[in-house]
Amino acid sequence: MAEEVLITSPGKITSHLTSSLLAVALLTSFGSSMLYGYNLAVVNSPAGYIKDFYNRTVVSRNGTGLNGEALTLMYSLTVSVFAIGGLIGSLMVGMLVTRFGRKGTVVNSTVLVFIAGSLMGFSRICRSPEMVIFGRFITGIHSGISLSVVPMYLGEIAPKNLRGFLGLMPSIFICIGVFSAQLLGLHELLGKEEHWPLFLSLVVVPTFIQLMLLPWFPESPRYLLIEKHNVHATITALKWYRAKCNIQSEIEEMQEEQRSLSTVDTVSVWQLLLDPTVRWQVLSVVVINIGMQLSGIDAIWFYTNDIFENAGIPAPEIPYTTVGTGAIEIIAGLIGCFTIERLGRRPLIIGGFAVMGMCCAGITLSLILQTHVYFMKYVSVGCVVGIIAGFCIGPAGVPFLITAELFKQSHRPAAYTVGGSLNWMSNFTIGFIFPFLQMSAGSFCYLVFSTVCLAVAVYVFFIIPETKNKTFVEISQMFATKEAVVESQALSQPDQLKLKKMNGYGTLENGSLEFDSSSSCP
Numbered sequence: 001m002a003e004e005v006l007i008t009s010p011g012k013i014t015s016h017l018t019s020s021l022l023a024v025a026l027l028t029s030f031g032s033s034m035l036y037g038y039n040l041a042v043v044n045s046p047a048g049y050i051k052d053f054y055n056r057t058v059v060s061r062n063g064t065g066l067n068g069e070a071l072t073l074m075y076s077l078t079v080s081v082f083a084i085g086g087l088i089g090s091l092m093v094g095m096l097v098t099r100f101g102r103k104g105t106v107v108n109s110t111v112l113v114f115i116a117g118s119l120m121g122f123s124r125i126c127r128s129p130e131m132v133i134f135g136r137f138i139t140g141i142h143s144g145i146s147l148s149v150v151p152m153y154l155g156e157i158a159p160k161n162l163r164g165f166l167g168l169m170p171s172i173f174i175c176i177g178v179f180s181a182q183l184l185g186l187h188e189l190l191g192k193e194e195h196w197p198l199f200l201s202l203v204v205v206p207t208f209i210q211l212m213l214l215p216w217f218p219e220s221p222r223y224l225l226i227e228k229h230n231v232h233a234t235i236t237a238l239k240w241y242r243a244k245c246n247i248q249s250e251i252e253e254m255q256e257e258q259r260s261l262s263t264v265d266t267v268s269v270w271q272l273l274l275d276p277t278v279r280w281q282v283l284s285v286v287v288i289n290i291g292m293q294l295s296g297i298d299a300i301w302f303y304t305n306d307i308f309e310n311a312g313i314p315a316p317e318i319p320y321t322t323v324g325t326g327a328i329e330i331i332a333g334l335i336g337c338f339t340i341e342r343l344g345r346r347p348l349i350i351g352g353f354a355v356m357g358m359c360c361a362g363i364t365l366s367l368i369l370q371t372h373v374y375f376m377k378y379v380s381v382g383c384v385v386g387i388i389a390g391f392c393i394g395p396a397g398v399p400f401l402i403t404a405e406l407f408k409q410s411h412r413p414a415a416y417t418v419g420g421s422l423n424w425m426s427n428f429t430i431g432f433i434f435p436f437l438q439m440s441a442g443s444f445c446y447l448v449f450s451t452v453c454l455a456v457a458v459y460v461f462f463i464i465p466e467t468k469n470k471t472f473v474e475i476s477q478m479f480a481t482k483e484a485v486v487e488s489q490a491l492s493q494p495d496q497l498k499l500k501k502m503n504g505y506g507t508l509e510n511g512s513l514e515f516d517s518s519s520s521c522p
Helices: 019-041 047-062 068-100 102-108 110-121 129-157 163-167 169-184 193-201 204-216 221-227 231-241 248-260 269-274 276-294 297-302 304-310 315-343 345-369 376-393 398-406 412-463 472-491 495-501
Strands: 006-009 012-014
Touching: 019 102, 019 129, 019 169, 019 204, 019 231, 047 068, 047 129, 047 193, 068 102, 068 129, 068 412, 102 110, 102 129, 102 204, 110 129, 110 193, 110 204, 129 163, 129 169, 129 193, 129 221, 129 398, 129 412, 163 169, 163 315, 163 398, 169 315, 221 231, 221 248, 231 248, 269 276, 269 412, 276 398, 276 412, 276 472, 297 376, 304 315, 315 345, 315 376, 345 376, 345 398, 345 412, 398 412, 398 472
Parallel strands: none
Antiparallel strands: 006 012
């Protein structure tokens, strides 16, 4: 069932990818994360049919149709209500993962997908636009939950040398979800008017497969040991994920973290925000999650067809151009997934945001000049491809991975709640205001996204350290050193007092882990 784990040095293990780890990563990503990408893009190609359905329904009810502005507002609500649901789902994450566990939350939340799929699938028969909007809202709740829980689950079951690879698996499936929606939206497949309710409700298929198979796999070993104090279940789970290996080193590492948290219960969001020992971690999560959405990627995904139309691409060619960009998303995601353990987290996220920033500026320049220079319309398409590729290489998945890595067990659920809620609030903002921003600012609206991308790249370069192949305790100590430097410079007190103050979370007074003292405060 699994490969053997190699002991390379005392206390340090290098694990092979086992079949159990790979199966869980594929199942959770396919049945949960992929739905997020699918729902981002699924309303793109049938937009005209959905608007026509809304207008005809209003005419049948009231005798008069909707004007253009009202119809745009109603469709924008259909697009952006997904993000409102996502925000609500993200706020529930901390409570759900504490009560049901990581795997339990993924499994139990599948009921939302079946409800949403039924509402959207039968909306035309029932002549109810409200069912479409409410179905989108419920799928948003599910995506808000799974977008945080799946990276948390994979980050906790993965050995540290595979945490990056497995952590980016959901982002690849998000790209596959977007590509699937673009491909199925072609007129030759489900892009006809009579098929759009089926097109929206197909989300139930991958969720059903996940529901049939995922319950057979064990819960996160870290959750079982640190939060449930169930050593027997922890060993059983590790034997599933690390078969035929000496798991003692990993148990000891978890117990090291458990001892460091012996006086700290699972914290609430409010406690997390008030905790001075994790201020840099919280700020980093805020910056990268807001930056992820305000980078403009959702505007690109939601309104790809409109962008290509404004760029001068002939209408019959737009759906095929969009499918081509979806294929590039998957390739870029695979590149990020298979290089993250070699390059690290920082190069992928810095490089990704930098590329996106330059391409957003390039879109503005090309749209301004395309009336004067013929080939500029192809430059704008290339910039759209560059934004999508840059996003999928790093910013699509690394922020969720980093959120898991920057915090230890007691703070991780609250951190995902903060990061997820900010992510979805930004998602809603962009999805709702982008059509109006585009009408008022024209091509210059992309300069806002360019500024955000470059600012996030600069922040990550100067603030967030590399977390590749480090334990959660070691990463905490890296940030504890940063806190110690800041406080010692501000208060000019002995270093030992600053470090001792943070022993409740950031460091261990008698920790056995090796740490480079030269990196401590001077």
